[in-house]
Amino acid sequence: MPDFSILTDHWDTYIEGFLTTIKASLLALVLSFILGTIIAVMRIAPIAPLRWLGTLFVEFFRNIPLVLILFFCYFALPEVGLPLDGFQAGTIALTIYTASFIAEAIRAGIMAVNTGQMEAGRSSGLTYIQTMRYIILPQAIKIVIPPLGNQFINLVKNTSVLGIVAGLDLMYFGDSISSETYDVFNVYIFVAAFYLVLTVPLSLFVGFLERRLAVTS
Amino acid sequence: MKQKKPWIFILLAVLVLSMLAACGNDKTSGSGEDTLAAIKKRGKLVVGVKYDTRLFGYKDPGSGKVEGFDIDIAKALAKKIFKDENKIELKEVTSKTRVPMLKNGDIDAIVATMTITKERKKEVNFSDVYFEAGQSLLVKKGSSIKNVNSLAGKKVLAVKGSTSVKNIKKAAPKAQVLEFENYTEAFTALKAGKGDALTTDNSILYGMMEENPKYEMAGDKFTDEPYGIAMIKDDTKFTDYVNSFLKELKDSGEYEKIKKKWIKQQ
Numbered sequence: 030m031p032d033f034s035i036l037t038d039h040w041d042t043y044i045e046g047f048l049t050t051i052k053a054s055l056l057a058l059v060l061s062f063i064l065g066t067i068i069a070v071m072r073i074a075p076i077a078p079l080r081w082l083g084t085l086f087v088e089f090f091r092n093i094p095l096v097l098i099l100f101f102c103y104f105a106l107p108e109v110g111l112p113l114d115g116f117q118a119g120t121i122a123l124t125i126y127t128a129s130f131i132a133e134a135i136r137a138g139i140m141a142v143n144t145g146q147m148e149a150g151r152s153s154g155l156t157y158i159q160t161m162r163y164i165i166l167p168q169a170i171k172i173v174i175p176p177l178g179n180q181f182i183n184l185v186k187n188t189s190v191l192g193i194v195a196g197l198d199l200m201y202f203g204d205s206i207s208s209e210t211y212d213v214f215n216v217y218i219f220v221a222a223f224y225l226v227l228t229v230p231l232s233l234f235v236g237f238l239e240r241r242l243a244v245t246s
Numbered sequence: 247m248k249q250k251k252p253w254i255f256i257l258l259a260v261l262v263l264s265m266l267a268a269c270g271n272d273k274t275s276g277s278g279e280d281t282l283a284a285i286k287k288r289g290k291l292v293v294g295v296k297y298d299t300r301l302f303g304y305k306d307p308g309s310g311k312v313e314g315f316d317i318d319i320a321k322a323l324a325k326k327i328f329k330d331e332n333k334i335e336l337k338e339v340t341s342k343t344r345v346p347m348l349k350n351g352d353i354d355a356i357v358a359t360m361t362i363t364k365e366r367k368k369e370v371n372f373s374d375v376y377f378e379a380g381q382s383l384l385v386k387k388g389s390s391i392k393n394v395n396s397l398a399g400k401k402v403l404a405v406k407g408s409t410s411v412k413n414i415k416k417a418a419p420k421a422q423v424l425e426f427e428n429y430t431e432a433f434t435a436l437k438a439g440k441g442d443a444l445t446t447d448n449s450i451l452y453g454m455m456e457e458n459p460k461y462e463m464a465g466d467k468f469t470d471e472p473y474g475i476a477m478i479k480d481d482t483k484f485t486d487y488v489n490s491f492l493k494e495l496k497d498s499g500e501y502e503k504i505k506k507k508w509i510k511q512q
Binding site (some may be wrong): 075207222 | 413
């Protein structure tokens with residue numbers, strides 16, 4: 030069994046990291062959802078340059094490692110006068126990275142809504158943006174709940190990259206406790222437990238939403 | 247039926263985790279075996295060294311060769327065992343990974359700027375001291391930081407898993423310490439203005455100054471950091487062997503040659 034004295038001796042440190050992880054997760058979750066939705070709408074916009082921009086964003090950020098985006102935010106942005114600390118750089122990197130996946134999920138959802146809906150919206154006098162906002166997106170979101178849920182679970186786990194740039198998250202303090210106690214296994218077992226405390230309920234919640242929405246539609 | 251499902255999952259998760267925990271505890275039982283015999287049987291010595299520490303263990307990005315003071319010491323040990331300094335395999339370690347790797351049996355010995363401490367002696371066997379280093383501060387030239395006493399409220403950068411973190415927290419309790427994965431990242435963070443000073447052993451700071459002359463040492467060393475070669479716990483036979491090797495190296499004058507080759511400022 031894991032050695033629980035590690036957990037009780039370093040409780041405050043674990044909690045400090047845990048709270049930072051929650052904070053980074055929540056911030057990146059909201060921001061990446063907004064950014065991802067905007068990018069998704071851009072990718073199917075009737076204006077070609079917007080589509081190109083959206084595609085460029087998705088294909089670039091989805092296809093490079095998250096750690097690289099993080100290093101760019103942390104080490105390169107100060108060179109152009111944007112000094113970010115580990116937490117800020119980490120949250121921004123996570124937002125950009127996750128947004129590229131969310132954009133793809135939402136785009137797929139929008140494509141799955143019958144094209145007749147857009148035509149009907151437009152012919153009843155709504156603008157393109159209005160049809161998107163009031164007719165298409167509400168239906169698309171329902172379709173994309175399962176893939177979005179997966180992205181958000183990944184997001185929570187991916188916050189662990191903050192530890193690399195002294196972001197003071199759960200992983201960072203895990204490393205710190207482990208080097209203080211020379212114990213690797215027990216320390217990280219509790220780190221894993223803290224991540225599970227976040228991700229398992231999230232996972233169950235996504236499952237619940239899925240069932241709820243299946244009933245209403 | 248549907249409501250029961252989450253509990254099964256949580257139960258499974260706990261079960262798997264505790265099973266993993268049990269495996270983890272078993273591994274160290276391999277300590278105390280005869281390292282030297284294992285090395286001879288294998289036909290090569292496997293040593294954990296740093297790849298990111300100039301002058302001690304550094305992988306030259308141009309040539310791809312790993313070079314430094316620690317590497318030469320490790321090669322001399324291979325020469326003593328096999329009469330051939332090339333019968334050696336170097337594995338990259340960091341301050342964070344070296345002890346776990348030694349315990350897992352991935353490496354026979356650690357020659358990686360590792361300070362001998364009381365706590366570490368509980369985990370590994372150390373050889374006699376092979377290098378006397380001391381912790382100091384690296385700052386940008388013209389910085390207001392003159393020594394370890396002027397660090398209150400400043401951000402100090404350090405590397406995870408190293409003794410320097412504990413030392414700086416003791417020597418400058420009012421400073422904020424930020425820990426990074428390795429020296430390259432810590433130094434890059436210093437250059438990017440993420441902190442006011444970088445702290446680690448002077449031996450490593452010399453290498454950083456050589457690479458970038460815009461930085462200088464602030465104040466004298468404020469700790470003694472005797473470096474030792476770490477080996478698996480309780481294998482006294484191998485530890486004695488390495489100690490007699492170090493003594494021979496020093497007596498023959500070979501040690502001074504290696505030291506002069508790498509450490510020019512003293």
